[in-house]
Amino acid sequence: MKKQTKLKKRSWLGILIKLVLFGALLVLLFIGSIYLEVWGKIPSKTELSDLKQAEASLILDRNEDLLGKYFVFDRSIIEFKDIPKYLVNGLVATEDARFYEHEGIDYKSFFRVFFKSVLLQDDSAGGGSTITQQLAKNLYGRKNHGLFSMPVNKISEMIIASRIEAIYDKDDIIALYLNTVPFSENTFGIESAAQRFFNTTTSNLSLSEASTLVGSLKANHSYNPRLFPERSQFRRDVVLQQMEKYGYIDEATRLKESNTPIEIDYHKFTYNEGLAPYFREQVRKQVSQVLDSINSADDTEYDLYTDGLKITTTLDNTMQEYAEQGMISHMERLQTQFENAYGAHAPWLKNDELIQEVVQKLPEYKRLQAKKLSEAQIMDSLRKKSKKPLFTYEGDTIMSISTIDSLKHYLKFLNAGFVAIEPQTGAVRAYVGGVNFEHFKYDHISMGKxxxxxxxxxxxxxxxxxxxxxxxxxxxxxxxxxxxxxxxxxxxxxxxxxxxxxxxxxxxxxxxxxxxxxxxxxxxxxxxxxxxxxxxxxxxxxxxxxxxxxxxxxxxxxxxxxxxxxxxxxxxxxxxxxxxEKIEDKDGRVLYGYKPSTPLDxxxxxxxxxxxxxxxxxxxxxxxxxxxxxxxxxxxxxxxxxxxxxxxxxxxxxxxxxxxxxxxxxxxxxxxxxxxxxxxxxxxxxxxxxxxxxxxxxxxxxxxxxxxxxxxxxxxxxxxxxxxxxxxxxxxxxxxxxxxxxxxxxxxx
The missing domain is CATH 3.40.710.10 (DD-peptidase/beta-lactamase superfamily)
Known part of the structure; x- marks a missing residue:
């Protein structure tokens, strides 16, 4: 009987060993299939050695202060030497404490995640990705492979991470990571994040500001310092605690920084918002023409939105701020004066012929007309109310309003233009093409007569x-x-x-x-x-x-x-x-420099x-x-x-x-x-x-x-x-x- 029991145990043990070996073989085959690119292409070392990321082109004022950007992704590339040491330390302490010890893969973290997250479906296991693996994800994203998405993507990132570590040193990897990682509000890279949330450069970030941005990487929406300042401050303090834990700062420094509230200086660089949008649009048109000429003559492929160009303009940021402030403060008062003077007899309310003529120019009117609707049906449709954003000087508001009423709302607004030119050179120092670029795109300086x-x-x-x-x-x-x-x-x-x-x-x-x-x-x-x-x-x-x-x-x-x-x-x-004034490529080579034309008599x-x-x-x-x-x-x-x-x-x-x-x-x-x-x-x-x-x-x-x-x-x-x-x-x-x-x-x- 005992002999039979021993035989059964040996039999089950043998089966278990075979199953383990078979499972290991399957895992190896699975990893091998990923390595052999059965699940998709993996970049080679040659490709990784020539990484090129889409980089925002910068618009600078006459003093080379940032005025705006043109981009597909809001990313500005910086070098490792421009990154403060405490920013690097905060990143390592929070995201990858053994970063300087591994070669791209932290196997201890990997197996913890693999067994707890993949096999046991335990979401509390954490991500387990090293900074280098996260860099791989930032560079190449993740693909959908159904139920196999997580293991395929994780192993792909491990392979890429190993190749990256074989090519680049740790400082380069930190720089690549901070240049590619997404921060809050679809902002890519530490330089763009520093500019947006603190109106400064990476090299000038304080310890508190650097810790705030590092903290937001865990969940860039939830820890957005503009939207959720208290939550962001809590997360910043966690980063400071991690830095103390790993010996990068002492307790006194942590306490001092933790007791300092976060103060953001928010500057959003978008097409419709920010300083001098009408001017930036004029510059965009001119730069596009210059690049077309350069590309045609030199057989190059410079792209305004991806090549990280530096465009130095004639504008003075401070003068531009004064011009915009001066216009808006006056126009708000003048608009009230204008409307009160007309009262209930305003033409945008009482002039039916005028209103009808403007209505008939609306794209929506023409679309309905193309459907062969009668005039009455078109007007009924345009009188239906829906929620629409409306411009006011107090700030945009959402109202339930018809298309016709929205038209009347905008028809009443006065507009304005202001330009300041240095007479000896022709340099444009301030340029305000209208009261609000988002709602009134028409440029009243260069377009209108x-x-x-x-x-x-x-x-x-x-x-x-x-x-x-x-x-x-x-x-x-x-x-x-x-x-x-x-x-x-x-x-x-x-x-x-x-x-x-x-x-x-x-x-x-x-x-x-x-x-x-x-x-x-x-x-x-x-x-x-x-x-x-x-x-x-x-x-x-x-x-x-x-x-x-x-x-x-x-x-x-x-x-x-x-x-x-x-x-x-x-x-x-x-x-x-x-x-x-000039256009430079991202390496500082001047592509275009302004040359005064022959003066008029x-x-x-x-x-x-x-x-x-x-x-x-x-x-x-x-x-x-x-x-x-x-x-x-x-x-x-x-x-x-x-x-x-x-x-x-x-x-x-x-x-x-x-x-x-x-x-x-x-x-x-x-x-x-x-x-x-x-x-x-x-x-x-x-x-x-x-x-x-x-x-x-x-x-x-x-x-x-x-x-x-x-x-x-x-x-x-x-x-x-x-x-x-x-x-x-x-x-x-x-x-x-x-x-x-x-x-x-x-x-x-």
């Missing part, structure tokens, strides 16, 4: 001076009806200019923006000479050959107009605006230039732009010109300082919707405050003293003598009694 109103008058007066007209030439303010222009009678916006016997000098007429005199000056000089003068100043848009040109019926872009004004402080030569004489500056200084000091002094208290040396178009549709303000020329425009994108009154819509009220807010902020920053404290050169004695006259004079008694009574004439008569 609107009637420029009285900002065109300096071209008329410049041409007049060039033709030999004296600065102290006087013109009557009296209205004239031009019979050959369909009885057109230009009038003045101000009731104070209605004395028909008053005569003004050119300086006074321009500073007060007197329409009747501007037309008379144009008449005396001639339309074609004025157009020729504008062309010399860089204006390329169509200019109507009509008397109303003097009042700014021409349509120009804000960039075009501002560029022309740079000539007044650039030795009479208009500068050509540019955006990009001087558009007018130095005497005319000095005289025009004096004319436009008077506009600021005592004319239509005097709010710069009276309301905003700015004492800067400044010249300028306001502009308001017909029916108060557009407000303009052009401002000149010795080292910066600024232009601003305000209006509704639908030109049929103007301001309800000149008091609100005039350039001095609608556009001037944007410039004033910007300059006020510059004045408070000593870094910009070269701009804010710059002075115009004293005019020559000849110019001062030519300007030495009374600003106005009234016709004497006998001239009033016996002077011409004619109030009608043909233009040019």
């Amino acid at each position: 609107r009637q420029v109103g009285s900002t065109f008058k300096p071209f008329v007066y410049t041409a007049a001076l060039e033709s030999g007209l004296e600065p102290c030439a006087y013109f009557s303010v009296k209205e004239i009806t031009y019979t050959d222009e369909e009885g057109w009678t230009p009038s003045n916006a101000s009731d104070g200019e209605d004395d028909p016997y008053m005569n003004y000098s050119l300086e006074t007429a321009l500073s007060r923006s007197i329409n009747t005199i501007a037309v008379k000056v144009l008449e005396q000089v001639g339309i074609q000479p004025v157009i020729d003068q504008a062309r010399k100043m860089g204006v390329v848009s169509d200019l109507p050959e009509v008397p109303s040109l003097a009042l700014g019926t021409a349509e120009l872009s804000l960039m075009e107009l501002t560029s022309a004004y740079t000539s007044y402080v650039n030795e009479s030569v208009p500068s050509r605006p540019y955006f990009i 001087a558009a007018y004489s130095e005497q005319t230039r000095e005289t025009m500056i004096e004319f436009m200084k008077a506009t600021i000091n005592e004319g239509t732009a005097k709010r710069i002094r009276s309301t905003y208290g700015l004492s800067n040396d400044m010249a300028g010109k306001t502009g308001t178009t017909q029916d108060n549709r557009d407000g303009w303000f052009m401002s000149i300082t010795p080292n910066l020329v600024m232009g601003s425009w305000v209006g509704n994108d639908d030109h049929r919707i103007g301001f309800s009154s000149t008091g609100i819509g005039q350039g001095a009220n609608s556009a001037l405050p944007i410039v004033a807010n910007f300059v006020s902020r510059l004045n408070n920053n000593n870094d910009f003293n070269s701009i804010t404290q710059a002075k115009f050169k004293t005019p020559s004695d000849d110019v001062l003598e030519a300007l030495d006259c009374d600003p106005d004079k009234r016709d004497g008694f006998f001239k009033r009694l016996f002077g011409k009574k004619k109030k009608e004439k043909a233009f040019g008569e």
Whole structure:
């Protein structure tokens, strides 16, 4: 009996041994099948030795501070030398304590995970992956193999990890890992994470900040320091405890850091958000053109979104912040003023013809129309409510609203543009193309053209001076009806200019923006000479050959107009605006460098230039732009010109300082919707405050003293003598009694 029992035990033992051997054989065969790439390709050592990851291209301002990025994956590559030692220590202590002891695979952790997680289905076993295995996962991702997904992927990563360790040293592996690992909010790599959450570089991360980012690797959403600060701080403290446990920091350091709250400085680099989105879009277009040219000429394949290019621009980040702040703070107040002035009779509410015309341009309307729906059916569909995000100055909000009501909501918004150009070079220092890029993509600096109103008058007066007209030439303010222009009678916006016997000098007429005199000056000089003068100043848009040109019926872009004004402080030569200083590849090789094109010829004489500056200084000091002094208290040396178009549709303000020329425009994108009154819509009220807010902020920053404290050169004695006259004079008694009574004439008569 005992003998039979022993035989049975031996039999079961033999079966068990065979089963174990068979199981081991199956495991070896399984591992071998993975190694032989039955389950999919595994990168070779040759491929691993030439790792190339998609890397975000960086947009830098003039001081090489980060402005934004272009990317498929938000990743910026850094070298090991730029990684603080405590960041490396925190990573090793938390993610792979035996990192410097193994060669890519920590077998102790592996077998723990294999038996507990794979065989026993125990989720508490942990991941068991080394930093090198995690790097393999970051580089090549994981594939779906059904029930075999976990073992196939784990073993694949082990094979890749072993090959990586055979090629790279530990420092390189740490750098590769930190450059590829995903952090919170789909941010790849430590450099991008440092920029996004702490507005700094990896090398400047503090111990607390580094520990916070390392801690987020365990679950990058759950430990997002922006969304879950308390949870993130708890996880940071765990990282600090691990660092103390493995001797990287002492207890005193841990306690000090643990008692410090996390302070993020969040900067999101996305297409719609962040600093200067309109400018970044213009740069994107220009860089794409440059790269296309380089790739075509050199047979290269540079890609803006994946090759880690460095694009240094002309923009100044601080000036851009001031410009955006100055615009939004003013536009929010102006929007309220605009809506209150219309009240319940606003055109976006009551003008059915306007609303219907805009509705019919909607893509949704055209889609429904293509389905052969009737007009009534289309309108019923567009009146159905659904939840939509809506722009407001208080922040975006979600509302249940119909497509038509959403259209009315956006139709009411005023928009704006602001640009600041360094006149001596053409470098664009600030660029705000609209009030909100996400909701209003249209760029009001470079894309849009609107009637420029009285900002065109300096071209008329410049041409007049060039033709030999004296600065102290006087013109009557009296209205004239031009019979050959369909009885057109230009009038003045101000009731104070209605004395028909008053005569003004050119300086006074321009500073007060007197329409009747501007037309008379144009008449005396001639339309074609004025157009020729504008062309010399860089204006390329169509200019109507009509008397109303003097009042700014021409349509120009804000960039075009501002560029022309740079000539007044650039030795009479208009500068050509540019955006990009240079483009470098990720290794620092310069692919493109800005080279100034041959400058244009001087558009007018130095005497005319000095005289025009004096004319436009008077506009600021005592004319239509005097709010710069009276309301905003700015004492800067400044010249300028306001502009308001017909029916108060557009407000303009052009401002000149010795080292910066600024232009601003305000209006509704639908030109049929103007301001309800000149008091609100005039350039001095609608556009001037944007410039004033910007300059006020510059004045408070000593870094910009070269701009804010710059002075115009004293005019020559000849110019001062030519300007030495009374600003106005009234016709004497006998001239009033016996002077011409004619109030009608043909233009040019």
